[in-house]
Amino acid sequence: MSLRLSTVILPVDRWHEGGRATWQRAEELGFHAAYTYDHLSWRTFRDGPWFGALPTLTAAAAATTRLRLGTLVTSPNFRHPVTLAKELMTLDDISGGRLTLGIGAGTNGFDATALGQEPWTPRQRADRFAEFVPLLDRLLTEGSVTERGEFYAAEEARTLPGCVQRPRLPFAVAATGPRGLDLAARHGQAWVTTGDPKLYENGTPEQSLTALSGQLERLNEACAKLDRNPAELDKILLHGFSPDRNKPLESVSAFVDFAARHQALGFTEIVIHWPVPHSDFATAQSVFEKIATEAPAQLARD
Template sequence: MRFGIVILPQDSWALGRRKWIEAEELGFDHAWTYDHLSWRSLAEEPWGATVPTLTAAAIVTERIRLGTFVSSPNFRHPVPFAKEIGTLDDVSGGRFTLGIGSGGTGFDAFVLGQQSLSPRERHERFTEFVELLDELLRFEAPATSGQVDAVTPPPRGINFAGTWFTAHEARMVGRPAQSPRVPLVLAANGPKGLALVSRLAEGWVTTGPEGATGEDWWRAVGELSGRLDQAAEAAGRDPQSIDRYLSLDSGGRYSVESASAFEELVGRASTLGFTDVISHWPRADGIYAGSEDTLAEIAALLPALR
């Protein structure tokens, strides 16, 4: 089992840098931040930008992996975003993991004046977003040696023509820090999304079904994991080759409420075959309110829970 922590981008860097450094010192395997322009009940509170935050975190850490939990096509285009991610992965020394979702239906979905999308449209956009990022983040194939046709030169860059996104001779010159590209971890619950995970991703992340709590949530999470097995097999892929990330704070309990609660939740996730679990850094009040002393107690348990 590997352990992750989400640090919301709410602090000034003068205060926030301590949390990223401590996440590594406490022994977490990966640290994440949300990729939103604003978020739900915290919309009236300070909220920083994702990529600059993670870039700063990369500079002050050495070992811990960093990631987006999760990036959204609501307000991003794959071409400039791939440039940002490629640079961030280089700065981090190849420690970046790209979490991607289909885009929520809240603030981010309308802040730029977007029209409301149907579930089908959101999935089609999600698929294009992932497919183009998958291609861009592998960077460009090296130019072939030999004679060049001066009349009809070879195409340059990366081209993509979809319904939602287009790339015309997009340039990703260089070599990716990770081979063949940064790992993709896709958020998906439906059959089409799980099929996309099986086709293109190194990992799958779920928060479970919206609104479910307690035993209903755990039952649904187990069913989703089973459906991923089926989707992987249908794609001709070993289900065990897909890393599985579970947000422990999504089923009605906060995993950092106590060390015993954390241990219990991790045990249940392990039984369902999850390889990674993710908790949230405790906030002073409101959602994810808790104690950093409890987080330190939990960190002391991580070696035994692995």
């Protein structure tokens, strides 16, 4: 399978002051998909503009025709499966079946306390995620759902007429631990990783490749336990959180080398950040666009 190239667009621009143009340009450049982060605020962008993910994707769906759209990723930190399912079904309809839901357990960042709650521990997040994903799966595939869980409930919740994509829109499950990998193998159409965060500060690119190889092996093991062929899952790498930082985005050749090494591991899609000036993602726009238009053909030849 050829390696797909996608982008993640941070929701930092007003729609009529550059937002719409960015999403349309992503389609013009030929990206497979354009995602956005589903946060209430995020890291160094906390005190600046940051718009909502699902309204942004709805506007992007109306402004494009071919580009796949998605979250990378949604989490239970401030979402409930019943209301999220209704919004996702609607967005899948508006986009004409171009939506992918990236979904993960969440972190202890700003989203974890924005609703006034105490931040959950990693185990508490995993517990909620293990209940959230199966319920969301049911809500998007069944006409009426009643369920009482430890953390989430649904009472005759209806998500009609259902998704344009059947049996539902695809889930891209972000996970590295055993419980999350089981959810990816059980419910996912794709798996997402950023690599090993422990290597970000002091690791090497070679150590990162080894860590990613180990994650892929554990994903294969999770699939084997369910008698599922791991080839059925796309493997998505979100670039920008590995030891080489933005070096792969310094030139087309640097990116092709980076992408080829990860394609050889088994990744089927790499997602790069749309440039944001004066930030960790301040890639030169001209180089970024050359990567988008030239790298896929070079990788296909290799």
